[in-house]
Amino acid sequence: MNNTLSRNDPCWCGSDLKYKKCHMKEDLNKTSSTDVSPKASKNNHLCLSSNDQGKMRDACAFNSQLMDYLRDKIDVGVSTNEIDTLVHKYTLDHNHIPACLGYHGFPKTLCTSVNEVICHGIPDDYILKDGDIVNIDLTTVVDGWFGDQSEMFLIGNVSEKAKTLCEVAYESMMKGIEAIRPGEPMANVGIAIEAVAKPLGYGVVRDYQGHGIGRKFHQEPSVPHFKTAESMAFIVEPGMCFTVEPMINEGTHLTVLDRKDGWTVRTKDSLLSAQWEHTLLINNNGAEILTKCKGNPSIFSN
Ligand code: MF3
Ligand code: CO
Ligand code: CO
Numbered sequence: 143m144n145n146t147l148s149r150n151d152p153c154w155c156g157s158d159l160k161y162k163k164c165h166m167k168e169d170l171n172k173t174s175s176t177d178v179s180p181k182a183s184k185n186n187h188l189c190l191s192s193n194d195q196g197k198m199r200d201a202c203a204f205n206s207q208l209m210d211y212l213r214d215k216i217d218v219g220v221s222t223n224e225i226d227t228l229v230h231k232y233t234l235d236h237n238h239i240p241a242c243l244g245y246h247g248f249p250k251t252l253c254t255s256v257n258e259v260i261c262h263g264i265p266d267d268y269i270l271k272d273g274d275i276v277n278i279d280l281t282t283v284v285d286g287w288f289g290d291q292s293e294m295f296l297i298g299n300v301s302e303k304a305k306t307l308c309e310v311a312y313e314s315m316m317k318g319i320e321a322i323r324p325g326e327p328m329a330n331v332g333i334a335i336e337a338v339a340k341p342l343g344y345g346v347v348r349d350y351q352g353h354g355i356g357r358k359f360h361q362e363p364s365v366p367h368f369k370t371a372e373s374m375a376f377i378v379e380p381g382m383c384f385t386v387e388p389m390i391n392e393g394t395h396l397t398v399l400d401r402k403d404g405w406t407v408r409t410k411d412s413l414l415s416a417q418w419e420h421t422l423l424i425n426n427n428g429a430e431i432l433t434k435c436k437g438n439p440s441i442f443s444n
Contacts, residue, residue, distance in 0.1 A: 152374065188354060188362060189381030195423060197287040198356065198383050202421050202432035205282045205289030208232055210437045212280075218272050218298045222254040225278065226265035233282055241281035241288055241359055248405060253279040253292075260389045260397055260407045260415040261350055272298035275308055277417045281359065288355050290385055291433035292419040295440045303392070304414055307344070308441050311390040311416035314338040314346075318367065318386045319422060322378055322429040329373035332366050335388045345395030347415070350407065352385040355421055380424050383432075387419030 279292035352365025
């Protein structure tokens with residue numbers, strides 16, 4: 143049942159009719175949220191067989207093991223290049239493939255996005271210093287399947303405002319994930335994220351989104367972290383895999399791409415940005431987090 147739309151909202155199917163004039167009755171009559179006929183699906187090609195779901199589980203399990211390995215190595219005085227070397231070595235030592243390295247020409251093994259960098263920061267000789275916040279975004283290819291996740295790290299003593307931003311970004315990701323229901327629109331994600339971030343005056347980045355993932359790094363569906371007409375019309379189904387990875391800005395949601403390196407994305411107003419990411423598998427009730435770690439993110443231990 144669709145519990146995110148009210149009667150007078152536009153219907154999730156993209157018809158341009160009001161919900162009450164379109165799918166509302168049908169949704170109310172559904173016995174459960176799993177009542178999605180696979181035959182009626184337009185997106186069967188995005189739903190993995192149970193064998194392939196196992197492949198995604200394995201890829202994501204390794205990726206989160208890598209995050210667990212890394213967690214206590216990220217600290218004041220460590221350069222982002224040193225983190226890159228650790229991730230590269232750990233991945234190769236386990237006979238897996240770093241997904242970012244060489245991806246559309248990306249030069250390193252992971253993305254390290256410090257302070258006002260929103261995403262796709264390139265590891266270099268920058269040394270993490272007291273008060274920094276950094277996003278560590280890891281992606282590995284395991285036997286041809288991709289696992290993708292990121293976390294914020296608080297370096298040394300971080301200001302209250304920076305810590306709060308990281309906490310709210312985490313909360314927005316979790317609320318986005320928890321709002322996912324098979325048979326309901328993808329827009330549940332963006333609606334839930336905006337409901338966390340917007341009342342606090344934070345900007346929700348629109349230029350970069352979550353994505354389908356599987357045998358490819360980035361594929362359908364798009365997972366915007368704000369409500370769009372397309373995400374209202376896209377119905378989530380069991381067996382789909384995609385990421386939720388909201389980027390939450392202290393100020394404006396607007397972004398600037400570094401023209402020199404072609405990758406680094408910064409906030410337009412140079413204020414801070416925070417991001418978290420999980421890879422998900424949709425089941426009959428909601429979303430299962432495949433990239434769950436054994437250890438706790440640094441925001442919960444500082
Ligand atoms: N890991 C990023 C994501 O969440 C993508 C990084 S692509 C790279 O989708 F080329 F910048 F590494
Ligand atoms: Co991703
Ligand atoms: Co990622």
